[in-house]
Amino acid sequence: MSKFxxxxxxxxxxxxxxxxETVVSASxxxxxxxxxxVLFFFGVDNLIRTLLLLLLGA
Structure with a gap:
């Protein structure tokens, strides 16, 4: 174990x-x-939800 x-x-x-500095910049x-x-997928999710609600008439 000590060799390891x-x-x-x-x-x-x-x-x-x-x-x-590199770590901070990359972070x-x-x-x-x-x-x-997150913003992109939130927007796409809301768009799809709205379209489905319009299509299904709910």
């Missing part, structure tokens, strides 16, 4: 970690993209 842990630590030392892009998709 030593090998894991050795592999983690080889990783190039992103800077804080902002992800949150903005998620918000845009």
């Amino acid at each position: 842990i030593r090998e894991c630590i050795a592999e983690f030392k080889k990783v190039t970690w992103p800077s804080r 902002k892009v992800m949150l903005l993209s998620t918000f845009v998709f």
Whole structure:
């Protein structure tokens, strides 16, 4: 088990970690993209609901 842990630590030392600025920037892009998709699907869902209500006469 200790060999496994030593090998894991050795592999983690080889990783190039992103800077804080990169992580913050990527997080902002992800949150903005998620918000845009939520708005888009909310609009499409309401449009489909309205069309179905008109078609079915409910």
